[in-house]
Every structure is written in structure tokens, then in C-alpha cells.
Amino acid sequence: MDTIGVNDASCIRCGRCVKVCPSQIFVQEKAGGDVTLHKPENCILCGHCVAACPTGSVNHAEFPAERVHAVDYGAMPTPEQVELLLAVRRSNRALSARPVPQELLDRIVAAADRAPTASNARQLGYTLVTDAAQLRAVTEYTLGIFGTLEKRLLHPLVRPWLSRLVPGVYRYVPVFKRLRREYAEGRDRVLRGATAVLFIHAPRESRFGAEDGNLAYENASLMAEALGVSQIYMGFVLTAVRQDRKAKLAAMLGLGDRRICAVMALGMPQFRYPNYIDRAPAPVTRK
Known part of the structure; x- marks a missing residue:
């Protein structure tokens, strides 16, 4: 299979993949338009596109479905908890x-x-x-x-x-x-x-x-x-x-x-x- 593909049937054309790809592989000529690929061989395998897609429409050989996980932001540590971890860390x-x-x-x-x-x-x-x-x-x-x-x-x-x-x-x-x-x-x-x-x-x-x-x-x-x-x-x-x-x-x-x-x-x-x-x-x- 190709390294990267976009499922046109489920893609909602939000453009997130276009905005986050550091290699500018994803292209959208106008807002709400189709997302196409430009030089996918330049992919650096960062996974930003897969992580940013809200509908799972980006197919990436390096990141199959079992390696993609939904984020529960409610389970994230609070800023105060992160600050406490940083404050107590010592050698x-x-x-x-x-x-x-x-x-x-x-x-x-x-x-x-x-x-x-x-x-x-x-x-x-x-x-x-x-x-x-x-x-x-x-x-x-x-x-x-x-x-x-x-x-x-x-x-x-x-x-x-x-x-x-x-x-x-x-x-x-x-x-x-x-x-x-x-x-x-x-x-x-x-x-x-x-x-x-x-x-x-x-x-x-x-x-x-x-x-x-x-x-x-x-x-x-x-x-x-x-x-x-x-x-x-x-x-x-x-x-x-x-x-x-x-x-x-x-x-x-x-x-x-x-x-x-x-x-x-x-x-x-x-x-x-x-x-x-x-x-x-x-x-x-x-x-």
C-alpha cells in the first residue's frame, strides 16, 4: 500500500492535516475543498496528520489503527499538577x-x-x-x-x-x-x-x-x-x-x-x- 492516503468518503475537509504537516504534503486549494497529496515521499513519519484528523480519514502505513489512540483531555494532569511535579523533582x-x-x-x-x-x-x-x-x-x-x-x-x-x-x-x-x-x-x-x-x-x-x-x-x-x-x-x-x-x-x-x-x-x-x-x-x- 501507499505510505499515505486520504479517505475521501469520510474526510470532512477541515484542513487540519494541511495545517500541521511540516513537509507540506497535504494540499487544499481552498477552504472546504478536497485534500490532495504532494510529494508524499517527503514524509518524515511524524504522525501529525493522523493525530490531527478528527475522523480517522488519513491512512498512514506507519500508523495503523491499532497504533492510534483517542485523547481524553479530561484525564490529563492539571497545570497545577504539572507545576508540582516540576517543583518536587530533585536529584x-x-x-x-x-x-x-x-x-x-x-x-x-x-x-x-x-x-x-x-x-x-x-x-x-x-x-x-x-x-x-x-x-x-x-x-x-x-x-x-x-x-x-x-x-x-x-x-x-x-x-x-x-x-x-x-x-x-x-x-x-x-x-x-x-x-x-x-x-x-x-x-x-x-x-x-x-x-x-x-x-x-x-x-x-x-x-x-x-x-x-x-x-x-x-x-x-x-x-x-x-x-x-x-x-x-x-x-x-x-x-x-x-x-x-x-x-x-x-x-x-x-x-x-x-x-x-x-x-x-x-x-x-x-x-x-x-x-x-x-x-x-x-x-x-x-x-
Whole structure:
């Protein structure tokens, strides 16, 4: 069958598909007129046309009837509920030893996968690590990169000019030392005892891989909070990845030539925060 078609018998010619299609495939010469197709091969498979059609008249090979669901807007969370979810979400680093149930991990990944991507490219991939040995390897990889970076920063030929060009970078040297010392003493301050780590990755040539990855991260983060799962943005791991020209972590995870764009540690909290706070609002410029 063709990828896209319009059922003329049930189409009410409302023009919604015309208005929402980013590829301008749907054409309506005048209001209330017939809807025709122009270069359907340009379809980016976003599904806007199917989602917008009130009569189910858009037939799309990628979105058969069993993959199309009516929206009950009455069941949607209220703005106040969304604001509360945003307000209470925090990086809770007080994690228990209990593993995150697999069904919760699946829902978190599914939420990430619902995020929009540039041009609906959907090039993101997800790697979920729950094996204890691999989790330790992630921490040790991160500390190893930091050790190498520390040596570079403290090199007597590098430090004089780098301290002037990027003075703030040297505040991380004692952090690197402390992370390695505490890990040697049995305290992992990188993963914080997380029982799962989610890696979000994209093809290395993807122009918007980092942006897409962070949109997906936000979806996953909000779902984790709603499920009562602690989530922590793994800035240390991501920093190590960006400093590693040999992409050793990607190789360790079997990602081939894919680029890690975002990293989330997950665990079951020892407790949930009983309060949320109001931060000082950011300045907004209106023009």
C-alpha cells in the first residue's frame, strides 16, 4: 500500500492535516475543498496528520489503527499538577540498595523515546546498564579519565598559560583527587550507589544528537520522579566521555561509532523529600 492516503468518503475537509504537516504534503486549494497529496515521499513519519484528523480519514502505513489512540483531555494532569511535579523533582542522591523494578525502568525508557527529535529523525538509542560489574566499570572509567586530565592540567608547561586562559578549570583538580580517594575507601561519589544507568546516544554525525538526547532525558527524568525513582544527571560521566578522544566507554558499551549525549543514574530512594522550595526566579526580558 501507499505510505499515505486520504479517505475521501469520510474526510470532512477541515484542513487540519494541511495545517500541521511540516513537509507540506497535504494540499487544499481552498477552504472546504478536497485534500490532495504532494510529494508524499517527503514524509518524515511524524504522525501529525493522523493525530490531527478528527475522523480517522488519513491512512498512514506507519500508523495503523491499532497504533492510534483517542485523547481524553479530561484525564490529563492539571497545570497545577504539572507545576508540582516540576517543583518536587530533585536529584536525590540518598539511594537504597534496592534495584529499580524492571517495569519502572521500561516506563522511564519509553518516556524518553516519546520526546521530539529534530526533523523527527528518531536516531536516538538507549542502553540501560544494571549489571553491578559494568556499573563499577563506568565509575572506574570516569575516574581514570579524570586522573589523566588531572595530570595534563598540572603539567608544569601547561599550567602557567592554561590557568590564565581558563582559570576556573583548576577548581576541579581537588574534586578529581577526592573522587578517587573516596572510591578507594569504598565510597562511589560518581554513581552514588545507583543500581541502573541509562545512556542516551546518537550517531556521531547527527547534527542535533545532543539536543535530542537532552529532550529525551527530560522526559525520562519527569517519568522517574512520577514513579518515585531517584534520577541523577551524570555530569561527571558525561564530562569524562567528552574528554575521551578514543571513545572507550562507547566501545565498552558496544555502541560502535555512536556518541553518548546524556547519562542518567537511577535508583530507589531511601526517602522522598517532604518539602519543595521556591527558587529565586530567573530574570525575564520582555520586548
